[in-house]
Amino acid sequence: MTSSRSLPDGPSGVQGTLDDLGTPLADLAFVVVDLETTGGSPADAAITEIGAVKVRGGEVLGDFATLVDPGAPIPPFITALTGITQQMVYAAPRIEAVLPAFLEFARGCVLVAHNAPFDIGFLKAACAAHGHPWPAFPVVDTVDLARRVxxxxxxxxxxxxxxARFFRTDVRPNHRALADARATVDVLHGLIERLGAFGATSFEELRGFAKAPTPEQRRKRHLADAVPSAPGVYLFEDARGEVLYVGKSGDLRTRVRSYFTGSETRRRVREMVGLAERVRPIVCATGLEAEVRELRLIAAHKPRYNRRSKFPERASWLRLTGGPFARVAVVNDCRAEGAHVGPFASRRRAEEARAALHEAVPLRQCTQRLTLRLIESGKAAACTLAELGRCGAPCLGRETPEEYAVHAETARAIMQDDVRPVVAAAQVRIERLAAELRYEEAAAQRDRLAAFVRAAARGQRLAALAALPELVAARPAFDGGWELIVVRYGRLAATGTMPPRTHPRPYLDALVATAETVSPGGPPADGIPPGAPGAGAGAEEMECVLRWLEGPGVRLAAVDGDWTCPAHGAGGLRQWLDNAYAPVEPEARRPARPLR
Structure with a gap:
């Protein structure tokens, strides 16, 4: 199944033969592989399906396809994307049984995948977890190749x-492993045909072509000459001074130089390099300062080539509206006063969290503007939930404003202090669904609860930090000294370093004296209400500060105010979340089916 020619090991000291010029692509056996998984990272997700096709010289030699039991519930959105349900993988083999067969199928071949780091990363992680050495497969990424061709x-x-549309593949990708692998085979053949126009006919030329820097990258290498080897932030700017891209690094010079080498294959970044005329470095005292500066610069300039953190003001929140008949709304701007939960990574997560809250509190879910005058006039429209008895129907006058206010106050307490009612309501429903063998619905209910708990825990952590007028802390540095920070209302107000074996007090006093003045009523960031503590700090910035404070060896030098979280808040449910999403053995998670 493999060519009699082996891949050359490298240059030697003697003149080679014609065979040493390269391995013709027509003689190589390629195994095109695609995986379906329960998530995006091998650290917290597992493989649910493997599909692979072996080809050589345009001829299909065989295929490999199997479902895989991931050992954990499949998230509903993954089921919606791939069509792979929990029932489909119940009888499937585990990855430790599938892996040896796949490795034998691919032995001696070149692995090909679309976005290869994703698929190969999962396969390598599976090999490491089950004691299989990873073979030294040559790998071709059709994404890298397509960006060049x-x-x-x-x-x-x-x-x-x-x-697939461009090359008119025989099989259209549909997020199932074998179909996607077959589509990738046709894409690979189309790309190899394009490579012939560039004179690339061997495997060595293919790999070199995919990784070679573009002429524009080579021409712009001088932009990195003046960048120092120090931690900080870098900004790519065009001829008009517009910021194209913002990034951070522990070594600015090394990171910026990587943009002008063949290792940088992202099309958008290569396009950005072509427009850039200068690189502006900003040296930072600590890694935390670089992280925070990057967030602030991206939010301020909104560079067209940055994808992450450009629009923090668009984050989704849950907000309890005002008025006598309050409801829970999903909003992108929570500057209005009231109880809030968030921010959420997406609107879908916010909707899931709201559904969990509605399971515990019978708030109205209609969006009409409900007033006493509208109810008394009899013109208020009743929704389906009122007809089903799942709403107290204040729109029909079945609940007085005083009775409805009890529900609103309960929701406010849940969102701010005590999540136990939401947890209790969700657990009752999950247990009932599991008893009825409706496992996918139970998993969906669990995901709703997890979305609410995670967001509530995050919000309570941020609110606790944002309420502090000042916090001064130190953390050991790699050189034996200390990193120092001053945080005011959640915002990083100053940071610096202290050399080894020196008294800390003069450095701390100087840092506090020169720190930025932060007002609790400052400009809003990330939708935090003005006038609330920490209005000048964004949620992502406070997350960075909290991660730094949770690092090893941190010492608190001064805390102005009480740094606390609610006793019955969501932060205490972290262990529950870890257990709820931890992989379990099949015998433990599969209840016995009743005899029929």
């Missing part, structure tokens, strides 16, 4: 669906 005028992006 195809122009932006031909394809707007390098997604598999886009390339």
């Amino acid at each position: 195809l122009s932006k005028d031909e394809v707007p992006n390098c997604k598999l669906e886009t390339l």
Whole structure:
């Protein structure tokens, strides 16, 4: 199944033969592989399906396909995306049984995948977890190859669906492993055909072509000459001074130089390098300062080539509205006063959290503006939930404002202090669904509860930090000294370093004296209400500060105020979340089915 020619090991001291010029692509056996998984990272997700096709010289030699029991529940959104349900993998083998067969199928071949780091990363993690050494497979990434071979005028992006349409593949990708692998085979053949126009006919030329820097990258290498080797932030700017991209690094010079080498294959970044005319470095005293500066600069300039953190003001929140008939709304701007939960990573997560809250508190879910005058006039419209008895129907006058206010106050207490009612209501429903063998619905209910608990825990952690007028802390540095920070109302107000074997008091006093003045009523960031503690700090910035404070060896030098979280808040449920999403053995998670 493999070519008699082996891949050359490298240059030698003697003149080579014609065979040493390279391994012709027509003689190589490729195994095109695709995986379906329960998530995006091998650290917290597992493989649910493997599909692979072996080809050589345009001929299909065989295929490999199997479902895999991930050992954990499949999230509902993954089921919606792939069509793979929990029932489908119940009888499937575990990855430790599948892995040896796949490795034997691919032995001696070149592995090909679309976005190879994802698929190969999961396979390597599985090998490491089950004691299999990872074979030294040569790997080809069709994403990297497509970015080099195809122009932006031909394809707007390098997604598999886009390339499949462009090359008119026989099989259309559908998020199932074997179908996607077969589509990738046709994409690979189309890309290899394009490579022939560039004179690349051997495997060595293919890999070199995919990783070679573009002429524009080589021409712009001088932009990194003046960048220092120090931690900090860097800004790529065009000829007009517009900020194109903002990044951070522990070594600015090394990181910036990497943009002008073949290791940088992202199309958007290569396009950005072509527009850049200068790189502006900002040296920072500590890694935390660099992280925070990056967030602030991205939010301020909104560079067109940054994807993350550009619009923190668009984060989703849950807000308890005002008025006599309050409801829980999903909002992107929570500057209005009232109880809030969030921010959420997406609106979908916010909707899931709201559904969990509605399970515990019978608040109205309609969006009409409900007033006493509208109710007394009889013009208020009743929703389906009122007809089903799942709402107290204040719109029909079945609940007085005083009776409804009890529900609103309960929701306010849950959102701010005590999440136990939400947890209790969700657990009752989960147990009932599990007893009825409706496991996917039970998992969906669990995910709703987890979305609420995670957001509430995050919000309570941020609120506790944001309430402190001042916090001064120190953490050991790598050189034996200390990193120092001053945080005011959640905002990083100053940071610096202290050399080893020196008295800390003069450094701390100087840092506090020169720290930024932060007002609790400052400009809003990330939708935090003005006038609330920490209005000048963003949620992502406070998350960075909290991660730093939770690092090893941190010492608190001064805390102005009480740094506490609610006794019955969501933070105490972290262990429950870890257990709820931890992989379990099949015997422990599969209840016995009743005899029929």
